[in-house]
Each structure stands twice: as C-alpha cells, then as structure tokens.
Amino acid sequence: SAIxxxxxxCAPDGSYAVFSYTFxxxxxxxxxxxxxxxxxxxxxxxxxxxxSAQFRNIVSMAVSPDSATIFVIHRPTASDTGEGVLRRISxxxxxxxxxxxxxxxxxxxxxTGLQAANSxxxxxxxTYTVIQLDATTYSTITAWGVAGNGTADDLFNGxxxxxxxx
Numbered sequence: 001s002a003i004x005x006x007x008x009x010c011a012p013d014g015s016y017a018v019f020s021y022t023f024x025x026x027x028x029x030x031x032x033x034x035x036x037x038x039x040x041x042x043x044x045x046x047x048x049x050x051x052s053a054q055f056r057n058i059v060s061m062a063v064s065p066d067s068a069t070i071f072v073i074h075r076p077t078a079s080d081t082g083e084g085v086l087r088r089i090s091x092x093x094x095x096x097x098x099x100x101x102x103x104x105x106x107x108x109x110x111x112t113g114l115q116a117a118n119s120x121x122x123x124x125x126x127t128y129t130v131i132q133l134d135a136t137t138y139s140t141i142t143a144w145g146v147a148g149n150g151t152a153d154d155l156f157n158g159x160x161x162x163x164x165x166x
Contacts, residue, residue: 005019005020005021006019006020006021006058006059007019007020007058007059007060007061007072008061009061009062009063009070010063011063011067012063012065012066012067013067014030015029015030015031015067016028016029016030016067016091017030018038018061018063018070019061020040020055020058020061020072022043023040023041023042023043023044023054023055023056023058024037024038024039024040024041024051024055025037025038025039025040025055025058025061025070025072025089026038027091037050037051038050038070038089038091038094039051039053039055039089039094039096040053040054040055040096041053041054042054043055043056044056045074045085047087047095047096047097047098048095048096049093049094049095049096050094053089053096055072055074055087056074057074058072058073058074059073059074060072060073061073062120064135067091068090068091068092069088069089069090069091070088070089070091071086071087071088071089071120072086072087072088072089073085073086073087073122074087083101083102084101084102084122085098085100085101086098086099086100086101086102086120086122086133086138087099099138100133100138118134118135118136119132119133119134119135119141120132120133120134120135120138121133129143130143131143
C-alpha cells in the first residue's frame, strides 16, 4: 500500500536520500536501493540510537554539507511546551540528540536548509521569520522579519520552504 512521506532530503554527495514516515526516518542508498530504518520507531520524544529514538510531528529535514548529519525539525505539541525542536542524527552511529528547543521554531518551522558556512536556516510561517542558526553552537546568528503578516520590507507572508545552499 502507499505511504505518505512528510519530509524528504538528499545527501549533497548523492549517496543517499532520507525521508520521514509516521515516527521513523528512513535512509535509501541511492546506489543499491536498500532502505534502512535509520532512526525512530514509536511516537514520542526521546533521544537514543536507531529505533530507540522517538519522533512525532516531523515537518522538515536537511542533510549537512558533508553528508554526515541529518537535522530534523518537529512541530511542537502540548507536551513540547510551545517550543519547536531541532534534532540531530549522526549517519554513522544513528545517534539522535536534541541540540535545540526554541520558541523561535514553534508552530511554524517548516523547512531547514544548510549552508557550507556552518549555518542552519529555519523558517517560521507563524512568526513570519527566517532564522539563521550556528550549526555548532545552535545559537541564533540572525533573524529576519517581524511577527505579523504583510508586505512591508520587514514582513514575510508565510514562508514555507528553504532551499539548499551550495
């Protein structure tokens, strides 16, 4: 039967693609076609390795420029106390960690994009902002836009996707 994929990202080196379905993140080897459950297995919020990690409300993923790490953004739920969640998955170890929980990512972080300059880009369609995070410290480098929806120079009208930067 058909499955519904909620997010898809490709490794910059072309070696694999990852997609999320329900509470799991799968890796597809682009040479052999073999699919592996990389992380996740049941609904929840827990760091861990492989299927012991838990996910819910996955809305976006991006792969690091060196193809070694996947970043995942969750939409918050009541138990996430209104904060968006950034998760980090190591491809080699399948370890899932949570480097950042932030209200800036809440209810609208719909896409991530990575740049070789060590940045993670996140968009919020709720706060109408574009956020640049340092990929090592996860601190905010810059945020563009202001809360509100409109057409002025400092307002974005519901951004929904980020591109990958070479």
